Amino acid sequence: MISQLSVFVDNRPGSMANITEALSEAGYNIRAFATFDTPEFGILRLVVDKPTEAKEFLTSKGFVVRVQEVIGAELKDERGSLNYMLRKLADGNVNINYIYSFVIRSGKAPVMVLHTGETKEALKLLNEAKVTLVNDDEL
Amino acid sequence: MTAIPKEQWKERIRDPKIECASRDEMTALQSERLVETVKRVYENVEFYRKKMDDLGVLPGDIKGIEDIGKLPFTTKEDLRDHYPFKLLAVPNERIARVQGTSGTTGKLTVVPYTQRDVDIWGECVARALTMAGLTKEDRIHICYGYGLFTGGMGLDLGVQALGAMAIPMSSGNTKRQMTCMEDFEATAFACTPSYALHLAESMVEEGVVDRLKIRAGIHGAEPWTQEMRKKIESILHINCFDIYGLCEISGPGVAMDCIHQKGLHVYEDYFYPEVLNPVTHEACADGETGELVFTTLMKEALPLLRYRTKDLTDITHGTCDCGRTLPRISKFRGRTDDMKVIRGVNVFPTQVETALLAMGTVAPHYLLIVERENNLDVLTVMVEVDEHYFSDEIRKLDELKTKVGNVLKAALGVSVRVKLVEPKTIERSEGKAKRVIDKRDLS
Ligand SMILES: [Zn+2]
Numbered sequence: 001m002i003s004q005l006s007v008f009v010d011n012r013p014g015s016m017a018n019i020t021e022a023l024s025e026a027g028y029n030i031r032a033f034a035t036f037d038t039p040e041f042g043i044l045r046l047v048v049d050k051p052t053e054a055k056e057f058l059t060s061k062g063f064v065v066r067v068q069e070v071i072g073a074e075l076k077d078e079r080g081s082l083n084y085m086l087r088k089l090a091d092g093n094v095n096i097n098y099i100y101s102f103v104i105r106s107g108k109a110p111v112m113v114l115h116t117g118e119t120k121e122a123l124k125l126l127n128e129a130k131v132t133l134v135n136d137d138e139l
Numbered sequence: 140m141t142a143i144p145k146e147q148w149k150e151r152i153r154d155p156k157i158e159c160a161s162r163d164e165m166t167a168l169q170s171e172r173l174v175e176t177v178k179r180v181y182e183n184v185e186f187y188r189k190k191m192d193d194l195g196v197l198p199g200d201i202k203g204i205e206d207i208g209k210l211p212f213t214t215k216e217d218l219r220d221h222y223p224f225k226l227l228a229v230p231n232e233r234i235a236r237v238q239g240t241s242g243t244t245g246k247l248t249v250v251p252y253t254q255r256d257v258d259i260w261g262e263c264v265a266r267a268l269t270m271a272g273l274t275k276e277d278r279i280h281i282c283y284g285y286g287l288f289t290g291g292m293g294l295d296l297g298v299q300a301l302g303a304m305a306i307p308m309s310s311g312n313t314k315r316q317m318t319c320m321e322d323f324e325a326t327a328f329a330c331t332p333s334y335a336l337h338l339a340e341s342m343v344e345e346g347v348v349d350r351l352k353i354r355a356g357i358h359g360a361e362p363w364t365q366e367m368r369k370k371i372e373s374i375l376h377i378n379c380f381d382i383y384g385l386c387e388i389s390g391p392g393v394a395m396d397c398i399h400q401k402g403l404h405v406y407e408d409y410f411y412p413e414v415l416n417p418v419t420h421e422a423c424a425d426g427e428t429g430e431l432v433f434t435t436l437m438k439e440a441l442p443l444l445r446y447r448t449k450d451l452t453d454i455t456h457g458t459c460d461c462g463r464t465l466p467r468i469s470k471f472r473g474r475t476d477d478m479k480v481i482r483g484v485n486v487f488p489t490q491v492e493t494a495l496l497a498m499g500t501v502a503p504h505y506l507l508i509v510e511r512e513n514n515l516d517v518l519t520v521m522v523e524v525d526e527h528y529f530s531d532e533i534r535k536l537d538e539l540k541t542k543v544g545n546v547l548k549a550a551l552g553v554s555v556r557v558k559l560v561e562p563k564t565i566e567r568s569e570g571k572a573k574r575v576i577d578k579r580d581l582s
Contacts, residue, residue: 006531
């Protein structure tokens, strides 16, 4: 599993940059990044190195942050691999709340980040489907 | 420090003869003082002479406090119309100082004091500080503004009268407030409740809470809720007290609540309180809500008869658990000035605060915005999201928004648009909290 940070942001210019700026100034590496927004507010989801420390840091800067355990699944670099994984989960009746991909992992296979209410079931299905799972320490 | 539970509280009463007087003793004192005040204003203030003549009331008709209903009212507009010194009841050279307020309309109300008025003001605040358990051993950090506003000066006078040590910080510069509070080993602090909360939060951020010697907070000058009090008390581990006053009557120290929090004890030997039905102006029974009206019983420079505060409250007589017989007024149900009429419904900011806190999840930082769209009033409530209920899922945040909207609609009787915003987006005031912005152009 991967510890992901979710940060509440207003939907206005600069609100995302405020967070990424704070993190990079403090020397944290952002490895995956996705936003989900409504017209008024959004949630910025981040995978960083040292997530516990980074959460404390962001909280001290006045951001509202939550740590969420999400699944990291390696994609084989071949046609249809994303579809293959999603199909396996769908057939197993697992509903995915959200999914996004890693920014860069030089020389390594791409990783998808996904969150579901049925984590146990999803992990079982992915294992059966021989999808490689990635943990915090392997990033 | 640690808050003292009610059961272990040692009550201190500065003037037991007055604060614990029997009803008969108090009535006699008030009657004597009212008769004298009426005579003095009739002789010295043209405004009151005319008003009494119009009502056909002569000073001789006022034989005791029971005749107070015969006297004319005074309003804030009357004070403004006689700006700055046209209601003065003493010769000019007897004015020792002035204080004032800019109010919501920006027009200045100025209040002159003789030296005796100033002394009595300080005495009332000293009684209030004693009610908060403070003695001459204490160090009181005052972060109310100093200046025309009565907050800073009033507390300062009270600390002097008590013989304690004043730390006259005035408002603003939170960092320096924290440094001085710690370095000077303040044992109590006084400021508006919203600033107290802001300070408390900042202290947590800076990690200084455990190094402070503070055990009491004296807060007033704006409406606040029980929940806000609990929040400040639990963050700082102190006892908080609610002080009330208005510059027209004197300043802070007109009323104050004791550890039992059964309403604010009014210093009725100096300020006679009436609670009146806002429409009929008949006296309300104890416990019945009406407009709070004050008559000053000892003021020299600016004595006021039946001054209408526009604050809605109720009054209770009878002995309090603290031993005082001074009547108690409830926390205000609202102020006609803050009240917004939205689609014909009266809305008070305090209702919003109470409703939000009753949900148990939302921090008390909110702002009401009233706008007019296509000739229809629209009420938006901006609410700061906090860690306790922030969810990683948009769907849950949307549910929260809907829930807040429903709770507020039920509480206020009008539909509300809810906007969730980042923490610390809503400005924290260092003076009076801004809870409502009215953008309607009704001219
Ligand atoms: Zn009491």
